[in-house]
Each structure stands twice: as structure tokens, then as C-alpha cells.
Amino acid sequence: MSERIVIISDTHLGRPHAAAASARALRPLWDGADRFIVNGDTAEVHHPSHWCEAAKETMQLFDLCETDDVQLTLLSGNHDPYISDIRHLHLARGIIFVTHGDVLHPAVAPWSPAAGRIHRAYQNGLEQLEDGDRETLEARLQLAQHASHEEWKHLHELKREASRSTMFNMIIRPWAVAKVVWYWRIVPRLASEFIKQHAPEAQFAIIGHTHRPGVWTCRGRTIINTGSFGFPGTPRAVVLEGRELKVVRIEWRGEQYELGTHALARYELPEPVDSVAAETESARPAASVPKTRPGSDRPSVPAI
Template identity: 35%
Template sequence: MSDHVVSHRIVSDLHFAEHGSRVRHLRTLEALFDGPRQVVFNGDTIETRFLDMDPAYAVRRDELLAFTARWGERLIVMTGNHDPDVSAIHHLELCDGHVLITHGDILFPDLAPWGWEARYFRKEMERTLALEPAEVRATLEAQLRAAKHAVVAMRDLSPRYPGPSSHPWERRLRFLLAIRRIDRIIGGWRETPDRTAALAERFRPQARAIIAGHVHRPGVWAVRGRWAINTGSMVPPLGAMLVDVVGRELHLRRWRVRRDVAEIGPVFRRIDLDASVPGRA
């Protein structure tokens, strides 16, 4: 039956070949294509902001281009804040608009409250939006375009530019700075379900489920009559899950990579898009 066919499988935050990512080789991801008609990489698949900084980034980009060419229309690569120019697809709407998919980099007005970008992103995004016509400025499409532009525009301010260091002292310093940010990271995790629901309330009120990534914390929450779903990340420690779209249902599965092989778990939750949404107001 067509209702049992997986039309789309959504994952995010693969961070291919980045430090800490479980995805070291793109062949690892081939198991994701076993079953669904289309696979969606929902942002932060790869790092594209520093292609001129390190030849390795350009090599990975070329590998991804070859991988997408191989799978053709079966693979949809969307943008994130690490790969704002990897494609022109910033969001998707499925199931007659009842499912909204976007990376999540506009959930927070400062992109990531725990990151170096927080000091610059809001100002750059406001400056970019001011250039849009007034009637366009408040649309989801304009907000997403501005976010991607802001990420590229402030690239040179990154502490990763003009190049990473392999010195042990710098790695230790980054670790200590990460510890100092832990309260902001946890605060962002707590806010994510409400902010995800608010995104739909503002831009796509018909959406019953919003699927995002960005914060590297997998989970599913019922918030004000909607489902807020986050698919986590291939960067530890919290893990990842994927969403299969099967007719008018969303099937949630955990997945991981072990020894360069993707392992997809059984369905642990089914969401009926036509059923009432339980949970907190």
C-alpha cells in the first residue's frame, strides 16, 4: 500500500568529516537510502564557509557534490548555518503543508546563544532584512535568506579564520571555553521546543509538525497543539534520530554510526498528523 511507503527520510547535522563527527565517509550514509523515495539532509551536512582556508574543506565539498550527483533526485540537500550556500533549499513543506522542515538556524535571534556568532548575527541579519521590501521582510523565505547571508557575511570574524591550529594548547583552550558556555547550551536546549512551535505559529500556522536540527539535542515535544521534533546530530554526545514520512504519519527512529556503518533502529514513535496533539499548552 502507498500509505506504507516512506516518501521522505529526514536527518540533520551530519557534519561530514568534521572534528567529532561519526560520519567520516559518505559511503556510511548509503544505508539511509534503503527504503525511502527521498532522503533529506536538513542542514549542517558539511562545512562550506571556509573553502579557501583549508584544501580539505574543498575536497569534502567535491565529495558531497559527487555523492549528490550519484543519488540524483533521491537526495535533497538543504542549507544550515555551517553550509549556508550548499544549495538554494532553506525549507521544505510536506503533507499539504502540515510538516515544515528547516534547519533551525532562525530559532534563536542570535543564531546560537552559546557560539561566537551570537555577538554578530543579530546585527547582521537585521541589516540584511532592512534591504528587503517591507512586505517581504516578515516572510519565512526572507528570514531564511537573511540568516544564510548573515552567516556568510560574518565569516571572517570567526575564531576559526584564517586557519585552525593543531597545537594541544589551543585544543585545551577551546575545551575550557566550551565548559564556560555549558549554561547557555542547556538554556538553549530548554528553549528549543517552544521556539520551534513559535516558528510555525509565526510563519506556517497550518504546520502540525516542525522538524529541525541545529541544537544537537534529539527529541520530540508536544507544544501548543504542534509537534516540535529535533533530529539531533552525528556529533556526540546526545546522538541522533531520523524521521520517516509514511503517508500521514511520521515514524521516528534512532540511528547511529558504528565502525563506519549506519545502523537504523526500529520505530519508537508514530505521530498521526490528523490526530489531536496532546501535551502542554
Template identity: 30%
Template sequence: MIRIFSDLHWGHKASRVKELDVLESLVSGVDTVIFNGDTVEQKFEDSPAHVDHPLPSIGRLKDKIESLDSKAIFLTGNHDPEVSQAHYCTIDNGSVLITHGDAIFDAIAPWSANARILKKLVEQGLGKYHADGSNPFYDHLQVFKEASIKEHAILKDYDPTVWGKIEVFVRQAWPPNRPLKILECWENAPKKATGLMTQFGMSPDFLIIGHTHKPDISVIGGTTVINTGAFLPWPGATAVDIDSTGITVRKVMHRKGEFSLGETVKRFKKEIDLQSLETPVPKNNKIRSRADSQVFA
């Protein structure tokens, strides 16, 4: 069985994942776990604030998963664009596609105070973008990862002092219309996601994303778009289980610091070849993962 999560944001103060042991009940007994982006925080890992208190290590998480006899695949997000070299997975000859979802918006995170910076970086990247012909979809996603890397470098000024924390609070509270932007993105995400598929001539039966932190199941044309939410206090997370007979979406419950799988949200019957899981990584990829090839060992 394959199980998919996204947006753990391990290392972020708002994340409900404080220690790796709390994930055991969600991972035990699963053959392959796909972490679909924003698994760990890489945004400020080079800042002075983390010299004495480094952010979580993806290596530790990988070791933990393997200790439970499961295989871990880490896909990139906008908060961890260097966690691996993998931007998406396909199963069953592309009928199921898994990707974080940060490339569905031209500003990556339109609700962010840094939306203008991100949009400009993406525009610059796309202006220089030349697909090598082998995988234009991967090359397109890579532009967005490189934009996030550059944004992280620009923001490498986190100050752990009181004034620094106030500055972060003000930044996160800006712009004033941020709640409206978030609601707008929640509404538009499924159509944006399928639009990205159409742009590259892809038409998966199931498209599994995260990024917006809002659990959702929407049918757009012939594609069912599943958003797995986030491991934050609200609005919650879901897990997607894929076995040979179909796809199951289940709630992720959090009580007294412990996680467990809750009720089934939706079950889709479909014959699936689990051995067909592919994680395309072009050999000429410019981004060198900080986790290097150990993630795919």
C-alpha cells in the same frame, strides 16, 4: 517513503560520517532523502587549509544517493548556507514542515563564540529586509542564510598550523558559559521554533528541525516539534520516516564505523499525501547556490 536527517557535518573532524559508503544502509530503499541542513561543511572551504585538501563535495553525496535509486533534497543550514536554494519543505499542504532551525534564534547559534557577530549580521539583514510579497517566510530565512555567509567570510582565516589549531580550540571553548548556553538553547528550541511559525501565520501539525544537535520530541500547542539531532559522538541522531500512514522517529545507531537504524522512538499515525512534497524556491532569490540547480535536477 521520505526519510529525513540533519546535521551530518560531513567534513568536520567531529562528524561520524567519514566516507559516503557508511550511509548506504540508511538510504537504500528510500524514495526521497531530505538532508535538513548542515549536511556538509562550507565554513572554511575557501581557506588556504583546503587548497590541497578540499572539503567534501555535495555533488559526490548527491551522486551517491542517486546511485542507490533515491532522490536527494538538500536544505540549507548555517554551516552550508549555499548548499542549495531551498530553505524548507512542506508536505500535506503545510501540515508537515521541515527546516533546519537556524532562524529560531536571533543570533543563529547563541552558544557560539561568534554569537555577537551573527546577531549583528542578522539585525542588519532584517533592517534591510523587504519581503517581495510572494513568500515572506522564505525571505526571512534568507536573511539568516546571508548572515551565515558573511560570518563564514569573516572567519576565512583558518590556519592549519599548530598555533592555528590552538586558536580554533580556544575559539570553540569560548565563552566559558557555553555549556549553559547550549542547555538553555536545548530547552528553548521547541518554543522558539513554534514561535517562528506563529510569526508567519503557520501552524503545522509536525515541525521537523535540527541545528541544536539534541534529539527531541516536544508538543507545543498543536504542533509536535521533532529535532533529529546530529551525526556527532553525542548526543546522537535520529531519522524521521514519513509514509502515507504516518511519521516514525527512529534512532540512528553507530557501531564500528557503520550506521544502521535502531529502535523506534515514536510513531505518529496520520494520513499523508507523499506526492504533496513542496520545496519553495522563489525565482528572485538573491543567493546563488554553489551547487547550482543540479541539486534539484
């Protein structure tokens, strides 16, 4: 039986600006889908000014998907590193590799004012691993998760750094703009190299994180970035059904988001995406976390 999967990223729920309006506004995106995947940075659970609203919106997202009988899967990102222990997915028998994208650089977000601190946390974690474990997929993903959390541990630094992350303050910090543009340019290559090493069977990589939507062919692989509901505010969705993968715009219509009717890119898959297809994920859900439906793990209270 053919399964319909919709993948988005970087909703940043709970933030009053540069974010998706609400969980309810996202509801039309999973209409007719069997599974809805948010590929990292679902909610601003890292920030003391936002985490209450972020937690409320996250629970609302689960409630709505459960009501609609849609399986919800959250992957963790650098803004919500422990909202989920799912760090990556292999879909369509490994042909499609999904991860947020924070794993592609040891500083996680090299344009960030906290990049130096994040990089040091990553390196410190790396040094604690045995030589043979340092380059495994699981180690790389967990190191990025650990380093991302380190960014938000220093609350006295957090508000000051977050206040410098507005578009205006980026403009008055030309070096930050230059780093963003530089990183945007190299991300397709970094993603291609990463999956060559860690998921060599994958022909497609679906990422988010950088907020720059696009589709690139790099070294024989297709790299898809679904963008963000924050700046620059041009989110995309990947829709998987049967043997088809397509990329569509997410459009704001009235008080809600809807999938665009025109495919920006369309590919035929050699393997179908269905409920029988082999799929693996780096998930270690706590036994005490209640499930909504199989595969949907609500975050525990400490996680949000």
C-alpha cells in the same frame, strides 16, 4: 502510490571529527526510500581547512543517491549556507514543516563566539528591508542565511573561533555551556512560535541545528529535532511513509550507519506523504546547475 522519505540533519561531512564518517557510510539510511533529505549542515563547506574534503563528500552523496535512484534534497544550514537555496519544505500538504533551525534566533547560534557578529549582520540585513517584508517567511530564512555566511567571511577570525568550539574549550568557558543549555530549553517554544506565525497549518516541525535530539509537544504542535552526527553524537532520523511519521535512532554498525528498528515516537498523519501531495519549498536553483533526477540539485562549484 505511497512514498518513503527519510530525513536527517547535521552530518557535517568533511570534518575529521564530530561528523558523519563519510557519505558512503550513510548509504544504508536511504535503503528502500524514494527521497532522502538532509536538513542542513550537510558538509563543512564554510571552513578553509575542510572545504575540499566537504565538497568531495557532498558530490559522493549525490553520486550514491543517483546510483540508487533516490531523490536527494539538501537544505542549507549555518555551516553550509549556500550549498542549497532550499531553506524549508512543506510536506504532507503542509502538515509537516521542515527547516534547519538557524532561523529561530537572530544570532543564529547564540552560543557561538561569533554570535555578536552574526546578530549584527542579521540586524543590518533586516534594516534594509521594507517594513512589510521583514516578517515574511522568505525574508526570515534569507536573513538567517545571510547572517550565517557572515560568520565565515572573516577568515582571520575563523580558525581562532573554531579552535574555541571544541568540547574542552566549551567546558573552560562556562558562559558558553550555560548558553547552550539555555538555548536547548527554549528551542521547542521558539520553533512552535515560528511555525504558528509562518506555517500555521503545520502540526509538526522537523529541525536540527542545536545537536540536541528529541521530541517535544509545545502549544499543540510536535517539535522534532534529529540531532547531529557530531557532539553529542546521538543522531535520529524521521521516516515518513503513507500516513505514518516515526522517529528512529541512527546506529553505527560496523563501518556504516543504519536505522534503528525501534520507533522512539510514532504518529498517524491526517494526510498521506506521497508523490501527489502538494509540496512547496523555498528553492531558486540556478539554471546552469545540472540535475541528477527531478528535485535533486547538485551544488554549483562556487557554492562548495
